[in-house]
Structures are given as structure tokens and as C-alpha cells.
Amino acid sequence: MSKLVFLDLSRNYFSGNIPRDWTGLQHLEVIDFSNNNVSGEIPSSMCSQLPSLKWLRLSNNNLSGNLESSLQTCRNLSALDLTGNNFSGTIPDCIGENLHTWSYLILKANKFTGNIPHQLCDLSSLQVLDLSQNNISGSIPTCLGGLKQMTAADGWMINLTFSVDLFYPMHIDLNVKGVEYEYIDNIIGLIKKFDLSSNNLSGEIPEEMKNLMALGSLNLSHNHLTGKIQEGIGGLHKLEALDLSSNHLWGLIPSSMTSMTALSKLNLSFNNFSGPIPSANQFPTFDSTSFEGNSRLCGPPLPTLCSSASPNDPAVKAEEDEEDKYGKLWFYASTSLGFIVGYWVVFGSLVIKRSWRHAYFQFLDNMKDKLCFCFWK
Structure with a gap:
């Protein structure tokens, strides 16, 4: 053949x-x-x-x-x-x-x-x-x-x-x-x-x-x-099916996704998304299974009502950036605690122990004298 x-x-x-x-x-x-x-x-x-x-x-x-x-x-x-x-x-x-x-x-x-x-x-x-x-x-x-x-x-x-x-x-x-x-x-x-x-x-x-x-x-x-889902995803105008379910994604569902008018199959379930679900264009056609497993999402088709429908509301923005804020809070707290502990380990001991304090300042005086001697020489 x-x-x-x-x-x-x-x-x-x-x-x-x-x-x-x-x-x-x-x-x-x-x-x-x-x-x-x-x-x-x-x-x-x-x-x-x-x-x-x-x-x-x-x-x-x-x-x-x-x-x-x-x-x-x-x-x-x-x-x-x-x-x-x-x-x-x-x-x-x-x-x-x-x-x-x-x-x-x-x-x-x-x-x-x-x-x-x-x-x-x-x-x-x-x-x-x-x-x-x-x-x-x-x-x-x-x-x-x-x-x-x-x-x-x-x-x-x-x-x-x-x-x-x-x-x-x-x-x-x-x-x-x-x-x-x-x-x-x-x-x-x-x-x-x-x-x-x-x-x-x-x-x-x-x-x-x-x-x-x-x-x-x-x-x-x-x-x-x-x-997060990047806002630029809204430019995928030919996308008909999007499945991001069962991950650890978080933040708001971008409002730009409403411009993806060809989208007929959407699954964002079992993540950590928060805030209101977009309600424009084809989004009202998606059922609750597309968004289940996100405890901080609100608005139709989920039964949870939103306290504010506006994504520009300060409360919604605070919820979106919650993880970032907690991260910054822990950073500042740990930095401050480290500074306080380090400061008192050194200087606290000088305050408490008189002999250590005298020895420390005697050491500084000796170093000053040596530096001055070297300079003038």
C-alpha cells in the first residue's frame, strides 16, 4: 500500500x-x-x-x-x-x-x-x-x-x-x-x-x-x-467558556468581564472571591453554581445580599484588600516589636546594670581618644 x-x-x-x-x-x-x-x-x-x-x-x-x-x-x-x-x-x-x-x-x-x-x-x-x-x-x-x-x-x-x-x-x-x-x-x-x-x-x-x-x-x-483575576481579562471577547474553579483566587470579580459577551459557560466556584457579582450583560444568565463556594461573594444569583452594590464603596474596597492589609499590619507589628526588643536588650541592660553602663561609656571614651590621636598624628 x-x-x-x-x-x-x-x-x-x-x-x-x-x-x-x-x-x-x-x-x-x-x-x-x-x-x-x-x-x-x-x-x-x-x-x-x-x-x-x-x-x-x-x-x-x-x-x-x-x-x-x-x-x-x-x-x-x-x-x-x-x-x-x-x-x-x-x-x-x-x-x-x-x-x-x-x-x-x-x-x-x-x-x-x-x-x-x-x-x-x-x-x-x-x-x-x-x-x-x-x-x-x-x-x-x-x-x-x-x-x-x-x-x-x-x-x-x-x-x-x-x-x-x-x-x-x-x-x-x-x-x-x-x-x-x-x-x-x-x-x-x-x-x-x-x-x-x-x-x-x-x-x-x-x-x-x-x-x-x-x-x-x-x-x-x-x-x-x-x-486576583486581572482586569485585562475583559479583552477576551471571543471566550465562550471560562473555568477557574477550585483554586485559591481572591478579590473582586472584575467588572470588565461583563464585556465578554460571547461567554456562555462560567465557573468561578470554590475560590475566595469577595464583593458583589457583576450584574450587566450576560452575567444574570449564570446560575448560582457558577459562584458557589465563595463565602464572601454577594448579590444575585446567590442568596446573600450585598450591603452596597457599588464596587467603589469603601467597605467593598476594604474587603477586596483585606489580605493585603493584614499582611502590612503583621509586617509593621513585627518590625515594631523587633525594634523594641532589640532596643531594650541593649540599652535596657545599661539602665539596669550600673557597672555595664560605666564600662560602655568608658569604651566609647577610649575609642574617641584613639580616633583623635590617629587624626592628629
């Missing part, structure tokens, strides 16, 4: 390992073995023997191993879907160093650890990044806010090009609004998704995320993120 371009064996009961011999299939561009019972590792010979391979879908199998050696020779891949396997280790740096043509990187529901490699920021064509349901730690790289396909508001066309003009219903499964959908053909090119949920990420949400103006879905839920 030397002319073979598409190989789709998905949704069967195939088992065993992926074949290591792919010689003779120089035109093969698409491999889809998803939803089977295939095991073992991805053979490194696959990419080296398939120079035209662009689409590799191996999701929902029992594959395992480390990706570093398997992907080292994959130079032309545009899409990789390894969802629901047992891959472990860190995400290899070679993904960003050698594979600049990638449009879809989906490593969901595996056992990856370590940090998000900064090399991913070099994937200028990337429009779907899904690293959810792993054990990835560290902070979110700020450079991910500069991914070109996600920042270009008008650029949406799919980046995959094939050597022959044949109709093939390429498909990919994505959870965009809390529901798993199957996207096919050119519709895939419309999806711009960023999903880092259900990991061990910490730190603040980078302010640079406001630059992802073409993004349609952002999911950072079930991590350990802290800090």
Missing part, C-alpha cells in the same frame, strides 16, 4: 503493540488508532520511517513510556492526541524545539510530571493545548500568553496541509464547555482551546493571558492558583 495516505483503525478492539516497521509508506499522513486496547511504547522508528506523517491520534489506549525518544524524529507533526493513556515523565523539550508546525497538542489524562516546558511557547501554530488531568507542577509560563494562533483574533484556519486532494473526515474529541464533543473536518480549525486543569499548578494567572484574544475556551480549574 505504498500510496496509502490515511490509516484509520479507531474504535475497535485491537490490542498488542504499535508496529515498528513502516517502510514503504512514504505518503502516509494520518494515523488514527484511538479507542482501542493498544499497549507498549510509541516506536521511535514510526516518525523516522514516515516523513509525511502530520496527524497522530493514539488516544484512549494503554500506551506508556517516555515521549522523549519517541518524538525526537517527528519533524512534521501538526497534531498529536495521546489522551487517556499511561505516559509518564516530563513533557519533552523537543516538542517546542523541533516541532514548530504543531497545531494540536493534547496530552490529557496521563501521568506527566514536572513543569510546563517554556519551549511550548515556540509553537507559533498551536491552537489547542490540553495538558489537563496530569501531575504537572510549577507556575504557568508567562510566554504562553504570546502564542500567535491564540492571539490572532482573525486567524482561525486549520494549519494542516495534505499532499493529495482526498476527502477524509478527520475528527478529534474535545471538552470545550464541560461536555465532550467530536469535531470534524474544517470545524476543527475554529477551535482555540487552552486547558491546564486538574494539575498541581501554583502561582498567579499570568497577566499576559489577556493577549489570547482568539481563545474560545480557557480552563485552569482544580489547581493551586492564587492572586
Whole structure:
């Protein structure tokens, strides 16, 4: 089958390992073995023997191993879907160093650890990044806010090009609004998704995320993120789904979010947000589950009434900055206490002990005499 371009064996009961011999299939561009019972590792010979391979879908199998050696020779891949396997280790740096043509990187529901490699920021064509349901730690790289396909508001066309003009219903499964959908053909090119949920990420949400103006879905839920939602998030006018639930975020919900009129799915539950919930535009359409688990939030759709509806009210501002004020209070208190204790340890002892006081001033007189002698000499 030397002319073979598409190989789709998905949704069967195939088992065993992926074949290591792919010689003779120089035109093969698409491999889809998803939803089977295939095991073992991805053979490194696959990419080296398939120079035209662009689409590799191996999701929902029992594959395992480390990706570093398997992907080292994959130079032309545009899409990789390894969802629901047992891959472990860190995400290899070679993904960003050698594979600049990638449009879809989906490593969901595996056992990856370590940090998000900064090399991913070099994937200028990337429009779907899904690293959810792993054990990835560290902070979110700020450079991910500069991914070109996600920042270009008008650029949406799919980046995959094939050597022959044949109709093939390429498909990919994505959870965009809390529901798993199957996207096919050119519709895939419309999806711009960023999903880092259900990991061990910490730190603040980078302010640079406001630059992802073409993004349609952002999911950072079930991590350990802290800090506030930046006011600039309101510039994500194409965002349809936003999930920041189950983190440690705090402060006011930015009023600029009401300008995100495409937003139809919002989940800010189980954080530490405070103050009134915005009430303009589409916000009244969200139910209470979008905001539950934030004991200091108030206003519809929650039953808790706000003492003042104005975000400029001094009480609301005081509540927003409560953590900062407590931090400053403890800083000043500890500094003052340290000064008092240090002062009285030295000078209090001189007041109480007469002999120490005489010795101290005698020491100062001697030092003065020596300095004067050296000066005049």
C-alpha cells in the first residue's frame, strides 16, 4: 500500500503493540488508532520511517513510556492526541524545539510530571493545548500568553496541509464547555482551546493571558492558583467558556468581564472571591453554581445580599484588600516589636546594670581618644 495516505483503525478492539516497521509508506499522513486496547511504547522508528506523517491520534489506549525518544524524529507533526493513556515523565523539550508546525497538542489524562516546558511557547501554530488531568507542577509560563494562533483574533484556519486532494473526515474529541464533543473536518480549525486543569499548578494567572484574544475556551480549574483575576481579562471577547474553579483566587470579580459577551459557560466556584457579582450583560444568565463556594461573594444569583452594590464603596474596597492589609499590619507589628526588643536588650541592660553602663561609656571614651590621636598624628 505504498500510496496509502490515511490509516484509520479507531474504535475497535485491537490490542498488542504499535508496529515498528513502516517502510514503504512514504505518503502516509494520518494515523488514527484511538479507542482501542493498544499497549507498549510509541516506536521511535514510526516518525523516522514516515516523513509525511502530520496527524497522530493514539488516544484512549494503554500506551506508556517516555515521549522523549519517541518524538525526537517527528519533524512534521501538526497534531498529536495521546489522551487517556499511561505516559509518564516530563513533557519533552523537543516538542517546542523541533516541532514548530504543531497545531494540536493534547496530552490529557496521563501521568506527566514536572513543569510546563517554556519551549511550548515556540509553537507559533498551536491552537489547542490540553495538558489537563496530569501531575504537572510549577507556575504557568508567562510566554504562553504570546502564542500567535491564540492571539490572532482573525486567524482561525486549520494549519494542516495534505499532499493529495482526498476527502477524509478527520475528527478529534474535545471538552470545550464541560461536555465532550467530536469535531470534524474544517470545524476543527475554529477551535482555540487552552486547558491546564486538574494539575498541581501554583502561582498567579499570568497577566499576559489577556493577549489570547482568539481563545474560545480557557480552563485552569482544580489547581493551586492564587492572586486576583486581572482586569485585562475583559479583552477576551471571543471566550465562550471560562473555568477557574477550585483554586485559591481572591478579590473582586472584575467588572470588565461583563464585556465578554460571547461567554456562555462560567465557573468561578470554590475560590475566595469577595464583593458583589457583576450584574450587566450576560452575567444574570449564570446560575448560582457558577459562584458557589465563595463565602464572601454577594448579590444575585446567590442568596446573600450585598450591603452596597457599588464596587467603589469603601467597605467593598476594604474587603477586596483585606489580605493585603493584614499582611502590612503583621509586617509593621513585627518590625515594631523587633525594634523594641532589640532596643531594650541593649540599652535596657545599661539602665539596669550600673557597672555595664560605666564600662560602655568608658569604651566609647577610649575609642574617641584613639580616633583623635590617629587624626592628629
